[in-house]
Amino acid sequence: MGSERAEEHIVLAYSDEEVLDDEEGGSRIFDDLEPASWINDEDTDVPIFHRVDSDQIIYEAKKKRCKMIGKYVMGDLLGEGSYGKVKEVLDSETLCRRAVKILKKRKLRRIPNGEQNVQREITLLKKLRHRNVIGLLDVLVNDEKEKMYLVMEFCVGGLQDMLESTPQKRFPLWQAHGYFCQLMDGLQYLHSQRIIHKDIKPGNLLLTLSGILKISDLGVAEALDFFAEDDTCFTGQGSPAFQPPEIANGHEKFLGFKVDIWSSGVTLYNITTGLYPFEGDNIFRLFENIAKGEYTIPDEIENPLRDLLHGMLQKDAVKRFTLQQIRQHPWFWRKPPQTLEQVPVPPLRGDELHNMTVLPYLMDYHYVEDPTSVQPQYYTEHERNAWAEGQNPERYGFEWQEPVNNIRSKEGSPKKYPDEMGYGSPDTHQTEESGESTSDSSKRKSKRKTTSCISVKKFPPCKQS
């Protein structure tokens, strides 16, 4: 389906310039672009674009066609990887938010060990069940399209995105401590199941709505053979900056559990300082530095933590801390005081609350009887920016908030019970029905609103609150 993406694309642009009409990327290119830096990058003498006012750029809202995979209603994109996309879905029976990893066989074949890794991840995740390990709930296969859907627990974001949203790329110590403890809990479970993750890094640590950390992406994880004597491993495929010296050195075999300890150490270093213990212009330099095992910890990191980092980033895997040693470490069991402000999950496409992206699709499905009857809806870049900046008042394309506001202003305090409360007052009536005649800028909402109300087939005994 071509209209999968819930993005908008530009249909009209002021002046004759072809602004952008990218099939895949669409306006997202605009999203990432800060106009100021754009202009500064250019040779100012030779302007390529005329200055285009933001309310002269007009978008057509992409139709939100409801699409279902099994019992799951598809929502918008959450992330993208080499294997495919991750989208939000809604379980139509339990109404629980989920995430689905969409794997395209065609793409997988192009990645080294792609198909094997996916198969391995599925077998591993299926038997795992822990609060701090991402849960796989369902696997669906579409042979025709050569697609595979892994339905997982829903997460609002990852530590990496959160770090990147802050100026110093790090968390306050108390926040980092909370994540680190959960990471150790999850890791202990994985190791108890004889699984070595091999790719622990902030990008693979996700957070649920309640702030529970989930270790994810077991794509390169290894399950030790049941009869294996110890945790010796032979291959490592994780992210270079988080690899231990034994892998950087190219040792033939190494202790698996200690790989995860090292990567967790680099992760802890990274989320508390905003830096990496080892860097390099290219992977060879990087591995060279890791192999030397020399690093410095910034002065602001004080002792119990400093000592813990040294213990986890021991060059010699045998001397490196075990999970038990970490758990008994003074920094681990004493929670740092909550002095600094918490780093929040950054907004997704301007939505700070990370609302269900499935809702607009459901609205379309339930309220718009004849899709062709809906006029295309246009809005300007200016409006778009305003929505993105403000609290996104129109996130569902409906004006449900308005009556609510009316009530609030009329009611004052919740202790009072005014007579008219809740019943549509004449004012509410006005805003509801006169939508048609309002100015162009609100055409979109009013159009949606009216169609939606006429065409609902089944209605509950309900009223507007």
Place this chain on the structure above:
Amino acid sequence: MSLTQHSSSSPPSTCQNDVDCAFGSEPDSYQTMSVLGQCCGDVGQVYLAIYKPLDTPIALKKFNMDKAKDELENIQNEIILTRQLRHPNVVVINAAFVMESHVCVVSPLMAFGSCRDLLNRHFSDGLPELAIAYILKDILYALDYIHKKGYIHRAVRASHILINENGQAVLSGLRYACRVVKNGRWQRNVHSFPPTTARNLNWLSPELLEQNLQGYNEKSDMYSLGVTACELANGMAPFQDHPPTLMLTEKVRGFAPVLLDCTTCPQYADTGQQNPNTAFTQADSGVGDSVESNGNSLEGGTLATRRLTDHFHRFSELCLQRDPENRPTAGQLILHSFFKLPRRMNAPPLPQLLHPVIPLTKEVIDCQNNQDYYAVADRLSDLEINSCEWDF
């Protein structure tokens, strides 16, 4: 404090004080009589049983652990949490033990069963308004207590409201409850989506269903109470015939269920035009359609011609506001004028309002005198009991 603290008739078989009432955990001490209903899907069954040492009828809930799967944690939570609570309007667990592959939970027998039973068997057009006032006031006390203890119930619905012999309403269904306190801190909002909650979705608040970073708090229970008020008054649960996704979009858009009566049913509004505002709101929200689809209950005119008090309407509207901030707390709502109605109208106590429903205890006791348990069991199984939900 006992559940039966107000008992006036003091039947010989009920415990006056559950502290004195030591119920043993030996499976042999309980003789099951008949099935009262099901709970938790097909995982649990509720039996009428006799605790032999005291010769007391009790309700015995048996959970089949082989079937429990995802419910297992909930059942465990329920037992632990319920035993920590002590309030006359919150269900009591007298004993819990394991019998073969079942976990058994012993609770006092609730003579009138659940409100859902009452609706199913005797009041298909809803309970009398004054009865609802009695019931909801008790439930508000229960919610006020639970909220102050730092829990959100998350499953307030008619099948979780049980009524004892004295007409006291008791809140059950605590297996879906969640804690507001995390790591010793009182959270302003929680975000967890209750697991295995599919059966309760219609009662849940929009903010809980939305599952965004805003989260929800104990005001979510007040919305559920509003939905329950409509359920008790209308006889059927709101959104009953809706697919869950439509129910979700309706709630998110701010449409809430209403109490059906002549002011809210459109037939009347069409002709009478008594209250244009109301008529408009109703037409807009499409109640007309629902009335047609639920034809028979309304065509008889009982719902469309009756008139519920403004107090009741206002109460339900307060609970069902879209913005949780605007909903009053349980403690505030207890003072609502709706709950002053029974006294003002000199209403008889709840058991009389529920006439002609015969509470279960009496029957049992009568027959107990005849020393004929099995006859009771037979008679009870004739009562079409399979249809009822004793979901406590």
